[in-house]
Amino acid sequence: MSVMEFIETVENPKKREDAYKLLKIFEETTGFEAKMWGPSIIGFGSYHYRYESGHEGDAPLVGFSPRKAKISLYFATGDTEREKLLERFGKHTSGKACVYINKLADVNEEVLKQLIEQSIAFLQKMYPRD
Numbered sequence: 001m002s003v004m005e006f007i008e009t010v011e012n013p014k015k016r017e018d019a020y021k022l023l024k025i026f027e028e029t030t031g032f033e034a035k036m037w038g039p040s041i042i043g044f045g046s047y048h049y050r051y052e053s054g055h056e057g058d059a060p061l062v063g064f065s066p067r068k069a070k071i072s073l074y075f076a077t078g079d080t081e082r083e084k085l086l087e088r089f090g091k092h093t094s095g096k097a098c099v100y101i102n103k104l105a106d107v108n109e110e111v112l113k114q115l116i117e118q119s120i121a122f123l124q125k126m127y128p129r130d
Helices: 001-007 011-031 080-086 109-126
Strands: 034-035 040-042 047-051 056-059 062-066 071-072 097-103
Touching: 001 011, 001 034, 001 040, 001 047, 011 034, 011 040, 011 062, 011 071, 040 071, 062 109, 080 109
Parallel strands: none
Antiparallel strands: 034 040, 040 062, 047 056, 062 071, 071 097
């Protein structure tokens, strides 16, 4: 399924509208074209990770998913700068890798762009291309 086809499957019209706005913000901020990562994550760019355990793989640098309950935003984990930016982000909750928002209007779009840029910079420093 293409990114546009996936967004069109979002049932809630407001969430679908937010997904299109997020698509534009992420594409403009990252300079990467959106692509589907699995059945429900819209990702931008990619990096190859290798853990000390030997586990390795590829993942998007940043991404989002307009899920039924909330919109999930995917940023780098382990970045202390992320926590500082989230203090100014607006209404959200966060888990290890995800930041959850109800709607785009609840958050500061400029801080969202900074979160995207910071996440990419952090991951490219942590996992430089060989």
